[in-house]
Amino acid sequence: xxxxxxxxxxxxxxxxxxxxxxxxxxxxxxxxxxxxxxxxxxxxxxxxxxxxxxxxxxxxxxxxxxxxxxxxxxxxxxxxxxxxxxxxxxxxxxxxxxxxxxxxxxxxxxxxxxxxxxxxxxxxxxxxxxxxxxxxxxxxxxxxxxxxxxxxxxxxxxxxxxxxxx
Numbered sequence: 001x002x003x004x005x006x007x008x009x010x011x012x013x014x015x016x017x018x019x020x021x022x023x024x025x026x027x028x029x030x031x032x033x034x035x036x037x038x039x040x041x042x043x044x045x046x047x048x049x050x051x052x053x054x055x056x057x058x059x060x061x062x063x064x065x066x067x068x069x070x071x072x073x074x075x076x077x078x079x080x081x082x083x084x085x086x087x088x089x090x091x092x093x094x095x096x097x098x099x100x101x102x103x104x105x106x107x108x109x110x111x112x113x114x115x116x117x118x119x120x121x122x123x124x125x126x127x128x129x130x131x132x133x134x135x136x137x138x139x140x141x142x143x144x145x146x147x148x149x150x151x152x153x154x155x156x157x158x159x160x161x162x163x164x165x166x
């Protein structure tokens with residue numbers, strides 16, 4: 001087999017893989033739906049006349065899983081935009097949200113909220129450093145005051161608040 005034939009076969013294989021990339025999103029949603037189904041069953045479904053704490057999450061997860069199955073089977077690749085730098089920024093934003101959730105549980109609200117707002121304002125919003133720092137500081141402190149102090153929403157122990165004797 002000559003090099004041009006091998007190259008064209010390799011290109012055809014790459015094209016087949018790229019032609020199926022649109023199924024990646026629905027497969028991720030399917031995985032989340034199945035995990036949510038398992039979690040809901042673990043919460044106890046109860047009975048229809050006396051639903052348990054897992055009944056509504058189970059129903060929502062069932063709808064999510066069913067929708068994902070339909071998208072995996074019949075979704076049209078022509079409905080999707082090509083991946084660009086903007087797509088990578090969206091992935092970065094979602095990853096930042098995941099880091100925020102983990103950090104929120106570990107160190108409290110203020111520091112992760114400040115860093116998350118700073119990331120979004122500076123990187124995604126393309127604001128100046130001064131605006132980004134000021135808005136991130138005001139936003140994180142404002143949300144902390146609103147939710148923790150005024151509304152009484154229980155947050156995990158906050159490292160920054162403890163540092164300043166709160």
